[in-house]
Amino acid sequence: MRAALFWIFSTAAVGSALGVVGSLRSPINSALSLVVSMLALAGLYILLEAQFVGLIQVMVYAGAIVVLFLFVIMLLNLRGSGAAGAENQPIAKALGALVAVAGTLWLARTLAASRAPWPDVEASFGTTQAIGEALYTDYVLSVQVAGVLLLAGIVAAVVLAKKKID
Amino acid sequence: MAMSTVWVSIFLFALVLLAFAPVMTWVERKQSALMQDRIGANRASILGFKALGLIHPLADVIKMITKEDTVPTGAHRFLHLVSPFIAVAPAIISFAVIPYGGVYELWGTRVSLTVADLDYGVLYVFAIGSIATYGSMLAGWAGNNNFGMLGSIRVSAQMISYEVALGITVVGLFMIFGTLRLTDMGILQQETFRLFGFLEHAGVVGKGNGFVDAVTIPMWGIVLQPLPFFMFLTALMAENKRAPFDTPEGESEIVAGYFIEYSGMKFGLYMMGEWIEVVVISALLTAMFLGGWSIPWVREAEMIAAWTPVLGENMANLAAMVLAVHVFLIKVIVLIWFQMLIRWSMPRFRYDQVMNLGWKILLPLSLANIVITAFGILIVQEVTR
Numbered sequence: 334m335r336a337a338l339f340w341i342f343s344t345a346a347v348g349s350a351l352g353v354v355g356s357l358r359s360p361i362n363s364a365l366s367l368v369v370s371m372l373a374l375a376g377l378y379i380l381l382e383a384q385f386v387g388l389i390q391v392m393v394y395a396g397a398i399v400v401l402f403l404f405v406i407m408l409l410n411l412r413g414s415g416a417a418g419a420e421n422q423p424i425a426k427a428l429g430a431l432v433a434v435a436g437t438l439w440l441a442r443t444l445a446a447s448r449a450p451w452p453d454v455e456a457s458f459g460t461t462q463a464i465g466e467a468l469y470t471d472y473v474l475s476v477q478v479a480g481v482l483l484l485a486g487i488v489a490a491v492v493l494a495k496k497k498i499d
Numbered sequence: 500m501a502m503s504t505v506w507v508s509i510f511l512f513a514l515v516l517l518a519f520a521p522v523m524t525w526v527e528r529k530q531s532a533l534m535q536d537r538i539g540a541n542r543a544s545i546l547g548f549k550a551l552g553l554i555h556p557l558a559d560v561i562k563m564i565t566k567e568d569t570v571p572t573g574a575h576r577f578l579h580l581v582s583p584f585i586a587v588a589p590a591i592i593s594f595a596v597i598p599y600g601g602v603y604e605l606w607g608t609r610v611s612l613t614v615a616d617l618d619y620g621v622l623y624v625f626a627i628g629s630i631a632t633y634g635s636m637l638a639g640w641a642g643n644n645n646f647g648m649l650g651s652i653r654v655s656a657q658m659i660s661y662e663v664a665l666g667i668t669v670v671g672l673f674m675i676f677g678t679l680r681l682t683d684m685g686i687l688q689q690e691t692f693r694l695f696g697f698l699e700h701a702g703v704v705g706k707g708n709g710f711v712d713a714v715t716i717p718m719w720g721i722v723l724q725p726l727p728f729f730m731f732l733t734a735l736m737a738e739n740k741r742a743p744f745d746t747p748e749g750e751s752e753i754v755a756g757y758f759i760e761y762s763g764m765k766f767g768l769y770m771m772g773e774w775i776e777v778v779v780i781s782a783l784l785t786a787m788f789l790g791g792w793s794i795p796w797v798r799e800a801e802m803i804a805a806w807t808p809v810l811g812e813n814m815a816n817l818a819a820m821v822l823a824v825h826v827f828l829i830k831v832i833v834l835i836w837f838q839m840l841i842r843w844s845m846p847r848f849r850y851d852q853v854m855n856l857g858w859k860i861l862l863p864l865s866l867a868n869i870v871i872t873a874f875g876i877l878i879v880q881e882v883t884r
Binding site: 361365368372384385388389391392395396397400401403404407408460461462 | 575578617618619622623625626627628629630632633636637640648651652655656658659662666679
């Protein structure tokens, strides 16, 4: 059951990730492939007992960020524009393909060498409580720093969006 | 989880889904008729038997299924086909975490009345709900219609805006209950607290004052967090896009908005999705704010213990289980009625008003609520230590 689900989710994740870069004709199709990829990744997280991370993945990435992508695509009505000038850049294409293939092979070799079994984790692993405790005790400084960064981002966005600063 | 458990909860799941969703069309018509001093749905009949207009949902479904299913020229055929299903599926699967009751011991089997009793119950509903945005937003785009496009843009902006407020309004409740699991919330809400207990801690009255001990209030979410209850309801109703938040489909401006190019049962799926969501909203609010399946001032475990000598252990559990489901469904029905009342008494908000309500009123209020709740929890902990 677990192995079957793993293969379903990973095939969907990889396939739709290819769809993101593959569907040059329509930006909407790319964005939708991205959603499927995000959802499949969330499935993999939940299989790895990281339920909270999986749920947040669905809520934040699939449910909000890609919705914003789609919103912008629809608002600007980007249809069938094609990839800007990708056709006449053979060197860039070849280089990209080379890096992708080399990266995949290196990753596959590393993973094949390790062959780690599924680790046994305690029942509380990945629960909301466990994540909350980790975030607000061991990693509280990182959380605070991330919070300040986000605040700076929000303030910057307001300043940029405001036409006239009073 | 034992097999029988699964069957009981799936039975309840099907019951609520299949019984509530079609009847909602009737409820909506009858309530609007009552509120507008009309007679309402009373024409459909089988052999002269009208059943208060209850045959209308059946007539609706037959009409929807037999209508022509059109796909406009220039439409994205695949997205046009799948959008209604993306819109309706999240509403249906949200029911999986709704607790219709606790856990009961019946003839040696433990029966839980929740299909999936998840540790992250409420988050699951939010995550699933955030996917529903795609169903509405793709519909308008896929139909190749400018009115549909406008509806799509409105719906995506509205749903994203209210998702932010939706999550933050209930953080205060999570802080008090310390859990996201809906069954745990149900059990915690069976407790009571003494309304005038602070007098004892302040030293105004001595310990064991009869009056102070007698006046107790159930620890329901709505008592602990009264304002967030209404804020959460508002955000949920905005997510559901029904009047007064139906700018994405505003008939007077953009004809029908995002589902303008749909006909037949595909159009019906959007309607069904909205009605099912009304039930989901009511069930979620009941579980989080209105004490779930419990009767106020009654702890379920004590009730079963009191009935056991009379009925025997199994029958006492069974009686408690049946009672729990009924109590839960009565609360759900009251909330459905309340939502219908709002829907038929408020005019549609203008688009900027919807946005202002979400970003400038609900969001700051819910953030303030978190701070105030934190202080409240701190004070209670300090005083009662």
